[in-house]
Amino acid sequence: MKYDVVVVGAGVAGLYSSLVLASKGFRVALVESKPASKIGDKTCGDAIGVHHFQHIGLRLPEDIIDHVYRGVKIYSPSERHEIIVPGEGVSVNRVKLGQWLLKQAFDRGVELLDQHSVIGVNMRGDRVGSIIAKKVGGGIVELEAEAFIDASGSKPALRSRLPETWPISDKPYTTDFNIAYREVVEYDGGVREEDRDYAVIYLNTIIAPGGYWWLFPKSRDGRVINVGLGVIWNGLHNPRHNYDKYLRQRFNGKVLHAGGGIVPTRRPLPTMVWRNVGVVGDAAYTVNPVHGGGIGSSLEAADIVARHVGDALEQGEVSEKTMWEANIEYMRAYGAKQAGLDILRMYMQKLSNEDFEWLMANKIVDGASVYDIGVKGELGEKITHMILSVLRALSRPSLLNQLRIVRNYMKKASELYLDKYPSTPNELPSWMTMVEDMVEEYRRIIGFNKGERVKW
Ligand SMILES: Cc1cc2nc3c(=O)[nH]c(=O)nc-3n(C[C@H](O)[C@H](O)[C@H](O)COP(=O)(O)OP(=O)(O)OC[C@H]3O[C@@H](n4cnc5c(N)ncnc54)[C@H](O)[C@@H]3O)c2cc1C
Known part of the structure; x- marks a missing residue:
């Protein structure tokens, strides 16, 4: 079975990627383990900021x-x-959201292979040639395509099977x-x-x-x-x-x-495109590290990556070189903020109930500053000044010092993902080393134990 694009996983990220590509006229297969009627049935808090829908111009029907x-x-x-x-x-009603996106995808010609689980990848030279999916109840299919998108969620089914030397096969802790x-x-x-x-x-x-x-x-x-x-x-x-x-x-x-x-709940994958593969949604760690919301950013990442996969297909060359701009666009839209918030997240995970109680009782931060930190992913001048003066007045030198450290590393992290993000794939390895060194140094300073590498 031959397609222009095969998308693995029909969560919000996969559904949206496939419908974006099918609306450009590409032949798209969407492979999903669940039966079609269960698409959208995701265990979730269901809460989402409406700005995400506005960013990609998606108008939800009222009943969702x-x-x-x-x-x-x-x-x-x-x-x-x-x-x-x-x-x-x-x-949102997640089932209705999933079923509505699925209908949009069908209307644009996406072919769904439901109850099919991806179990293998065949390489063709230095690219993915095809994927192997197993049908519930028996039967194996092989799907060939020019491009593949991994949207299979937090335990990625495709990128975890790619060569370890590919930066998109990165294994988290x-x-x-x-x-x-x-x-x-x-x-x-x-x-x-x-x-x-x-x-x-x-x-x-x-x-x-x-x-x-x-x-x-x-x-x-x-x-x-x-x-x-x-x-x-x-x-x-x-x-x-x-x-x-x-x-x-x-x-x-x-x-x-x-x-x-x-x-x-971490910074994004170092690159969302490599060879003829794109990665979106939880598979690319697009969740907000502090509040854990990932529906909106999955949709935004899907929109960006799918558009660049489409452009690369039109150019007749699908590679990290032709799709690189997807990374730059995503880091600007959301990734740099995630990187800053990842630093804050690790610090917050070290705080105790007494710390939170004290911070809130003394009104160290207010709603407007939390909003600002959430939108930008950094502690801006005004907020820092305000927090520092309250801490000084309350004589909390240890917190003052910690805050300076967190602020400094949040800034470094967002800068690395924004201004210093590589403009070409060649610069990626040295950039990845810089990021790893920075995060490692920060973990050491705040005494954060990163745990074990996961198996996928
Ligand atoms: C308990 C919980 C609460 C949350 N609360 C919120 C919240 O309130 N707000 C918010 O914005 N976000 C929340 N999130 C995060 C949000 O749900 C995810 O970020 C978002 O749904 C990710 O979408 P996705 O399409 O990337 O992945 P998924 O929705 O996980 O979709 C992946 C799809 O791939 C399929 N798949 C997996 N492996 C294979 C395979 N081998 N072959 C074929 N198909 C495969 C799966 O069946 C699934 O349908 C929450 C998450 C959890 C777990």
């Missing part, structure tokens, strides 16, 4: 939106202090991930009125070490909720246990959906 948020509310461990971060968001568990519940108690229109985040290192726990209302009356937690993957914590121990009783009610998953 379960609820609209006015912003994010963050509670301190004691739940006595809060920060409100303004910004419009929505709770366990602490680059959060493991999460969540339930959608018809909640007997109902969400308090003042929280109903917010995606609510609770900082608590006992319940969610190295992550947070959340309460995202899914209905306007606060009766249906998405409640869950994420923990750093370091072998010490189990999110399901913590859910049972700390949250189940508090959110009593009929469970409509339950499940877990892993989320890459």
